[in-house]
Amino acid sequence: MAAAEPALxxxxxxxxxxxxxxxxxxxxxxxxxxxxxxxxxxxxxxxxLRRGASQLSWGFLTGSLPTFGETGGGIAPLIIGSAIxxxxxxxxxxxLGVLTALFASEFAPRRVAPVIRLTLDLxxxxxxxxxxxxxxxxxxxxxxxxxWAGGLALSIVMFPLVARSTQEVLRLVPASLREGAMAMGxxxxxxxxxxxxxxxxxxxxxxxxxxxxxxxxxxxPLLFASSVFANTIVWDPGQALxxxxxxxxxxxxxxxxxxxxxxxxxxxxxxxxxxxxxMVARAALARxxxxxxx
Amino acid sequence: xxxxxxxxxxxxxxxxxxxxxxxxxxxxxxxxxxxxxxxxIAIAWKIFQxxxxxxxxxxxxxxxxxxxxPVKGVFGAGQLVxxxxxxxxxxxxxxxxxxxxxxxxxxxIAPRGVRGVIGTLVEMLAAIPSVVLGLWGIxxxxxxxxxxxxxxxxxxxxxxxxxxxxxxxGGSGMLTAGLILAIMxxxxxxxxxxxxxxxxxxxxxxxxxALGSTRWEMVRGVVLSSTRPGIAAAIILGLxxxxxxxxxxxxxxxxxxxxxxxxxxxxNTLAAQxxxxxxxxxxxxxxxxxxxxxxxxxxxxxxxxLLAQWIVRRFEVQGSGI
Numbered sequence: 368m369a370a371a372e373p374a375l376x377x378x379x380x381x382x383x384x385x386x387x388x389x390x391x392x393x394x395x396x397x398x399x400x401x402x403x404x405x406x407x408x409x410x411x412x413x414x415x416l417r418r419g420a421s422q423l424s425w426g427f428l429t430g431s432l433p434t435f436g437e438t439g440g441g442i443a444p445l446i447i448g449s450a451i452x453x454x455x456x457x458x459x460x461x462x463l464g465v466l467t468a469l470f471a472s473e474f475a476p477r478r479v480a481p482v483i484r485l486t487l488d489l490x491x492x493x494x495x496x497x498x499x500x501x502x503x504x505x506x507x508x509x510x511x512x513x514x515w516a517g518g519l520a521l522s523i524v525m526f527p528l529v530a531r532s533t534q535e536v537l538r539l540v541p542a543s544l545r546e547g548a549m550a551m552g553x554x555x556x557x558x559x560x561x562x563x564x565x566x567x568x569x570x571x572x573x574x575x576x577x578x579x580x581x582x583x584x585x586x587x588p589l590l591f592a593s594s595v596f597a598n599t600i601v602w603d604p605g606q607a608l609x610x611x612x613x614x615x616x617x618x619x620x621x622x623x624x625x626x627x628x629x630x631x632x633x634x635x636x637x638x639x640x641x642x643x644x645x646m647v648a649r650a651a652l653a654r655x656x657x658x659x660x661x
Numbered sequence: 662x663x664x665x666x667x668x669x670x671x672x673x674x675x676x677x678x679x680x681x682x683x684x685x686x687x688x689x690x691x692x693x694x695x696x697x698x699x700x701x702i703a704i705a706w707k708i709f710q711x712x713x714x715x716x717x718x719x720x721x722x723x724x725x726x727x728x729x730x731p732v733k734g735v736f737g738a739g740q741l742v743x744x745x746x747x748x749x750x751x752x753x754x755x756x757x758x759x760x761x762x763x764x765x766x767x768x769x770i771a772p773r774g775v776r777g778v779i780g781t782l783v784e785m786l787a788a789i790p791s792v793v794l795g796l797w798g799i800x801x802x803x804x805x806x807x808x809x810x811x812x813x814x815x816x817x818x819x820x821x822x823x824x825x826x827x828x829x830x831g832g833s834g835m836l837t838a839g840l841i842l843a844i845m846x847x848x849x850x851x852x853x854x855x856x857x858x859x860x861x862x863x864x865x866x867x868x869x870x871a872l873g874s875t876r877w878e879m880v881r882g883v884v885l886s887s888t889r890p891g892i893a894a895a896i897i898l899g900l901x902x903x904x905x906x907x908x909x910x911x912x913x914x915x916x917x918x919x920x921x922x923x924x925x926x927x928x929n930t931l932a933a934q935x936x937x938x939x940x941x942x943x944x945x946x947x948x949x950x951x952x953x954x955x956x957x958x959x960x961x962x963x964x965x966x967l968l969a970q971w972i973v974r975r976f977e978v979q980g981s982g983i
Binding site for chain 2: 386387389390393394396397398399400401403404405407408410411412414415462463464466467469470471473474475482483485486487488489490492493494495496497498499500501504505523526527530554555556557559560580581583584585586587590591594595612615616619620627630631634637638641642645646649653
């Protein structure tokens with residue numbers, strides 16, 4: 368009788384099967400969660416593409432904003448205004464961000480570097496509406512809205528992103544390069560400008576593009592700085608600049624269905640730009656990391 | 662012998678230039694770093710300065726006062742604090758488990774080839790501008806919720822107060838706002854969690870598997886239990902994002918007044934109220950009250966961020982993306 372029963376039971380009993388089933392269920396749930404996130408991305412992007420693409424035409428991209436009650440119209444002022452605003456933000460945030468990152472990783476005493484890191488993290492965590500209120504109190508009250516105020520508000524969003532991504536890239540510069548330079552008796556600034564910066568330039572640009580894509584889609588910082596604007600193209604940052612995010616917000620709150628179709632079409636333009644920019648930057652980043660990874 | 666003085670001066674000149682270059686570069690980078698800290702201080706100072714008038718008028722009771730009446734000039738943030746708490750709770754209750762599951766899928770389960778693609782797609786979800794997500798929320802998701810999901814919830818769970826009120830066809834309301842926020846926090850929490858889970862030592866995981874654990878038992882016993890503080894920090898960072906989102910919430914929450922138990926009712930949050938009212942604000946006290954709202958957001962935002970940092974440091978979460 369004992370011989371009929373194998374010494375080692377190879378087939379699991381009830382308990383083992385239950386553990387196996389639980390495992391399967393949990394794996395299934397995690398997979399479903401991931402698919403759900405991808406599905407939501409797909410649904411949002413497809414909604415915008417489907418509803419926005421049909422409205423797009425050359426006239427829509429190059430025309431002036433419609434006045435109240437007018438049909439048709441275009442979004443050229445929004446595209447140009449957004450470009451100027453993001454340009455101002457980049458011109459401020461990129462140099463400041465890179466310099467701050469350089470200070471934190473090359474010059475800062477051991478005690479100071481964490482303080483800067485913390486400041487950057489806190490600034491990155493600031494709600495963008497708080498930045499908007501800050502800029503309103505600092506620049507808009509008394510002087511009125513302007514492209515400068517809007518660009519500066521966006522630069523506060525971009526700055527910590529640029530600084531943190533630059534810090535990450537600087538950390539990837541091989542220590543052997545630095546040590547080699549130091550061993551040759553090269554001075555600090557020559558090492559930084561001749562070796563560290565060129566070696567990390569690609570990564571810095573990539574981080575800049577990601578921050579730029581993020582700033583291009585930000586609405587809240589512009590809400591009080593550049594939201595009451597003309598319906599024609601404005602080149603002067605001294606005035607409020609028309610821009611895509613704020614106009615999408617205004618159109619989406621409107622009861623008029625025609626405004627909704629305009630909002631979709633503008634969202635299409637904005638989304639294509641933002642997603643393309645961040646996809647290209649991410650691909651470049653992944654390639655870099657793979658190259659430096661070995 | 663005669664060339665020696667020439668090289669000396671050459672060396673000397675070079676030394677001067679190097680000394681100057683070092684100084685200049687140090688000065689520039691130092692000034693930039695100082696500017697970043699100064700900006701942070703200026704933001705806090707300006708916000709509190711703007712809120713002073715309202716603070717002197719209403720005191721700390723502003724935070725729970727439930728009247729917001731621009732006509733009488735009486736302001737309180739109670740309704741908004743309630744709306745913020747409810748929408749953030751929905752966002753985290755729905756978003757956090759989803760995000761942790763996605764983190765686990767990306768770090769433990771997904772086949773190697775799929776991993777990168779799905780990881781990138783999840784991160785892309787964070788790249789969608791909030792105004793576009795809000796547009797989709799109000800024109801696509803809200804009507805769907807209002808016409809299909811909410812009536813179903815009301816029919817079957819109507820005895821629970823949060824599903825009590827009758828749903829509106831337009832779908833604007835707290836539930837919609839909470840779900841939009843959930844979509845926004847998922848990619849943030851998920852990408853931090855993935856980094857966390859990947860940082861768990863291979864030997865520990867393989868040890869658990871070698872002892873006969875199933876993958877889920879290994880995840881529960883090794884991965885999740887060793888990264889619990891990090892997960893908490895990730896969720897707090899997600900909360901910080903949800904608290905401060907103004908635009909998408911303003912689009913879908915319906916700018917309602919009053920405190921309702923039902924999630925189908927409209928409401929408002931601190932951030933969305935600022936976005937809604939700034940241009941309509943005329944009186945000094947109303948503008949100052951909006952600064953007060955921003956001050957509350959600033960304080961909660963800074964505290965939650967510091968808490969997350971503290972947890973990370975306290976428990977030495979390794980290799981986290983935080």
